Amino acid sequence: MVAPLAREAVTTYIGGMSPPTAASPVSAPNPFAAMDARSISLGMKRGVRRLCPACAKGPMFAGYLKVNDRCPTCGHDLSHYRADDGPAYFTILLVGHLVVAPLFALSVVKSWSPILLMLVGLPLTAAAALSALPFIKGAWIGLLWGTGGHDEAQTQPIEP
Ligand SMILES: [Zn+2]
Numbered sequence: 134m135v136a137p138l139a140r141e142a143v144t145t146y147i148g149g150m151s152p153p154t155a156a157s158p159v160s161a162p163n164p165f166a167a168m169d170a171r172s173i174s175l176g177m178k179r180g181v182r183r184l185c186p187a188c189a190k191g192p193m194f195a196g197y198l199k200v201n202d203r204c205p206t207c208g209h210d211l212s213h214y215r216a217d218d219g220p221a222y223f224t225i226l227l228v229g230h231l232v233v234a235p236l237f238a239l240s241v242v243k244s245w246s247p248i249l250l251m252l253v254g255l256p257l258t259a260a261a262a263l264s265a266l267p268f269i270k271g272a273w274i275g276l277l278w279g280t281g282g283h284d285e286a287q288t289q290p291i292e293p
Contacts, residue, residue: 173279180275181268185209187278193271200274214277220270227269228262 176186185191191206202212236242236254245253 171279171281173276176275176277176279177272178275180271180273180278183267183271185211186275193274194267198267198270200270211274214274216270216273216277220266220273223273224262224266224269227265228258232258232261 179186179189180193182189183193185193185201185204185207187209188204188207191201191204191209193200193204193211195201200211200214200216203210233254236250236257242250
């Protein structure tokens with residue numbers, strides 16, 4: 134048995150939410166329902182396909198790397214997901230491991246002249262990086278969508 138004063142204090146502490154009653158145990162709205170719909174893995178799966186992380190139907194990009202301001206299908210505001218240097222960093226990391234390391238590990242490459250190595254290696258590395266960058270940027274923006282932190286930060290008014 135909880136004293137009335139203590140019960141009031143507990144109710145106040147959890148943000149004024151009333152405890153579930155026998156009359157409405159299931160019909161009470163879940164305040165975390167919107168958060169449950171988002172996840173980092175879901176956002177990254179949708180983003181790596183270069184689709185809007187919110188609806189998975191609209192295209193994320195208006196061009197090669199230009200993100201749509203709003204999803205043309207669901208209208209989700211994509212303009213505030215700032216990718217910054219994250220996609221470039223992970224693209225370099227991926228390409229470095231997938232292209233450059235095998236290039237130096239192959240024994241035939243060791244017999245090539247440095248000029249030939251540059252003529253083959255640089256275009257191969259550039260092509261791999263430019264091919265992977267849109268997919269990695271999509272996954273990165275999906276990650277930002279999954280965390281949801283940028284939504285709240287960008288919707289707060291700026292104090293003078
Ligand atoms: Zn959408």
